Amino acid sequence: xxxxxxxxxxxxxxxxxxxxxxxxxxxxxxxxxxxxxxxxxxxxxxxxxxxxxxxxxxxxxxxxxxxxxxxxxxxxxxxxxxxxxxxxxxxxxxxxxxxxxxxxxxxxxxxxxxxxxxxxxxxxxxxxxxxxxxxxxxxxxxxxxxxxxxxxxxxxxxxxxxxxxxxxxxxxxxxxxxxxxxxxxxxxxxxxxxxxxxxxxxxxxxxxxxxxxxxxxxxxxxxxxxxxxxxxxxxxxxxxxxxxxxxxxxxxxxxxxxxxxxxxxxxxxxxxxxxxxxxxxxxxx
Amino acid sequence: xxxxxxxxxxxxxxxxxxxxxxxxxxxxxxxxxxxxxxxxxxxxxxxxxxxxxxxxxxxxxxxxxxxxxxxxxxxxxxxxxxxxxxxxxxxxxxxxxxxxxxxxxxxxxxxxxxxxxxxxxxxxxxxxxxxxxxxxxxxxxxxxxxxxxxxxxxxxxxxxxxxxxxxxxxxxxxxxxxxxxxxxxxxxxxxxxxxxxxxxxxxxxxxxxxxxxxxxxxxx
Numbered sequence: 001x002x003x004x005x006x007x008x009x010x011x012x013x014x015x016x017x018x019x020x021x022x023x024x025x026x027x028x029x030x031x032x033x034x035x036x037x038x039x040x041x042x043x044x045x046x047x048x049x050x051x052x053x054x055x056x057x058x059x060x061x062x063x064x065x066x067x068x069x070x071x072x073x074x075x076x077x078x079x080x081x082x083x084x085x086x087x088x089x090x091x092x093x094x095x096x097x098x099x100x101x102x103x104x105x106x107x108x109x110x111x112x113x114x115x116x117x118x119x120x121x122x123x124x125x126x127x128x129x130x131x132x133x134x135x136x137x138x139x140x141x142x143x144x145x146x147x148x149x150x151x152x153x154x155x156x157x158x159x160x161x162x163x164x165x166x167x168x169x170x171x172x173x174x175x176x177x178x179x180x181x182x183x184x185x186x187x188x189x190x191x192x193x194x195x196x197x198x199x200x201x202x203x204x205x206x207x208x209x210x211x212x213x214x215x216x217x218x219x220x221x222x223x224x225x226x227x228x229x230x231x232x233x234x235x236x237x238x239x240x241x242x243x244x245x246x247x248x249x250x251x252x253x254x255x256x257x258x259x260x261x262x263x264x265x266x267x268x269x270x271x272x273x274x275x276x277x278x279x280x281x282x283x284x285x
Numbered sequence: 286x287x288x289x290x291x292x293x294x295x296x297x298x299x300x301x302x303x304x305x306x307x308x309x310x311x312x313x314x315x316x317x318x319x320x321x322x323x324x325x326x327x328x329x330x331x332x333x334x335x336x337x338x339x340x341x342x343x344x345x346x347x348x349x350x351x352x353x354x355x356x357x358x359x360x361x362x363x364x365x366x367x368x369x370x371x372x373x374x375x376x377x378x379x380x381x382x383x384x385x386x387x388x389x390x391x392x393x394x395x396x397x398x399x400x401x402x403x404x405x406x407x408x409x410x411x412x413x414x415x416x417x418x419x420x421x422x423x424x425x426x427x428x429x430x431x432x433x434x435x436x437x438x439x440x441x442x443x444x445x446x447x448x449x450x451x452x453x454x455x456x457x458x459x460x461x462x463x464x465x466x467x468x469x470x471x472x473x474x475x476x477x478x479x480x481x482x483x484x485x486x487x488x489x490x491x492x493x494x495x496x497x498x499x500x501x502x503x504x505x
Binding site for chain 2: 147150151153154157158160161163164165166167168224226
């Protein structure tokens with residue numbers, strides 16, 4: 001059985017990784033761009049933070065610098081797609097692939113660096129991290145309600161409409177990718193501070209985790225308006241973490257930690273099947 | 286205001302000339318395949334003519350970029366779905382249409398103007414600003430598309446078969462509302478239709494498209 005402490009840790013990790021889910025949501029849902037940069041930009045945020053905190057920089061400033069680095073990675077994916085007409089999927093894969101080497105360079109060619117002895121946003125309590133995550137979520141939600149967010153969503157829903165209504169689709173796509181990867185890097189930064197170390201392969205599976213959180217959140221919560229769906233990402237991420245923890249701690253099923261990917265996939269399939277069943281029943285009525 | 290000179294598009298338009306004065310409302314009629322929609326495509330920039338010139342409000346439409354063209358010409362297409370985002374609300378669609386001319390702020394005053402225009406159609410759309418477009422009927426969508434087209438400043442309004450998919454009652458409602466909005470705003474308007482009921486009633490003059498050119502139709 002899962003204990004109270006493990007449950008609280010799941011909520012905490014779910015909140016932090018919810019920021020990554022928001023980043024994934026911004027590209028996959030808002031601007032309708034299959035961006036694979038995520039796994040690379042997550043570690044980029046973590047690596048930049050680890051190096052800066054070890055160098056004595058304020059942990060909050062480290063998050064901002066990480067976001068800037070993540071934004072630049074996202075913008076590079078956008079430039080490859082818009083300027084050089086490389087397919088969205090491929091441009092993201094190329095940048096994520098290159099980021100592995102960049103991250104190693106940032107970490108002075110060491111696959112893992114620790115900074116547990118340094119001051120982070122988790123040093124006193126988890127409250128500063130909760131405030132940072134809340135600020136990030138509130139900023140993106142407000143942005144989605146603004147004219148900029150409206151244009152961003154218009155690009156995702158109907159590019160032809162956006163063009164005929166004077167919206168610069170390429171510029172919006174670029175900004176959307178930069179915003180998304182800045183959020184993912186922020187998630188990486190906060191997560192590395194939570195762990196007290198950064199691992200160069202720590203981003204593996206982050207994209208799937210982000211998508212799983214979106215699927216859990218948007219299918220379970222009743223929000224319809226897109227700006228509010230951002231909140232679903234956070235709640236979805238927390239619920240996903242709890243599901244995973246419960247599944248891995250249920251001895252009866254014989255599930256072990258190494259079965260994490262299998263469990264993640266099964267959770268996603270079950271939720272989508274349940275949603276499909278509800279839709280079919282509604283249609284039958 | 287609008288001046289087309291010697292427009293040729295393959296075999297559809299043959300040295301077509303057209304002049305429309307500022308504030309004038311012109312109805313264009315004609316059978317299927319006569320080139321009415323091609324004419325609208327040429328004016329709005331969607332169809333590139335083989336030869337000839339298109340000048341709207343002193344601007345050569347063949348040379349200005351698409352994003353600037355939307356500042357001058359506003360259009361309502363036959364396929365209303367292409368002109369709005371179904372996954373957004375009525376208000377969000379109108380805000381996007383308003384931002385077409387580069388303005389980002391939509392004031393309360395503007396929203397009241399949009400609501401006034403929506404109320405012209407008598408469909409209670411003005412009281413449902415947060416309704417999703419996907420939940421609207423065909424007539425309601427057409428009303429919204431007309432309000433969207435007239436929400437921002439424009440010089441020329443193009444209306445392409447706006448009543449073709451509507452019932453007779455709904456067509457009459459939409460046409461009378463278009464008449465009210467366009468005459469109140471005193472904007473130049475070009476409308477094409479199959480519906481011969483409006484030949485003598487809508488706008489200032491009627492033209493018939495035949496053999497790739499326009500002919501003046503005398504009104505009763």
